[in-house]
Amino acid sequence: MGLSIEMKFQELVFDVVKEIPEGETLTYKQVAKMAGKPKAYRAVGNILNKNFDPAIPCHRVVRSDGKIGGYNRGESYKRKILKLEGAPI
DNA sequence: CATTTGACGCCAA
């Protein structure tokens, strides 16, 4: 029976991001690696960019350079949320 | 099916 779990990279990324606890942050590269493709960090950014689902705390994904990164609702808002959550960033 | 798009990452200067 071809019931092999076949998740798209996009689904895996969303799943990983959904599991990020409050006050924690992951880098795009880390998320890509956890999703099974350590070199797809570029695609991760693109995927999160299209996500407007508030159930996915995509604001907890930051750059490896220590910068905030972007956010489809405004980078300022992203930084504010991270500060409110007490993220080490 | 081919090309373009980007919320990135890393290195050299």
Next chain:
DNA sequence: TTTGGCGCCAAAT
């Protein structure tokens, strides 16, 4: 330290 440029990949068109 900061900046510019190249590489990298999935999804959209």
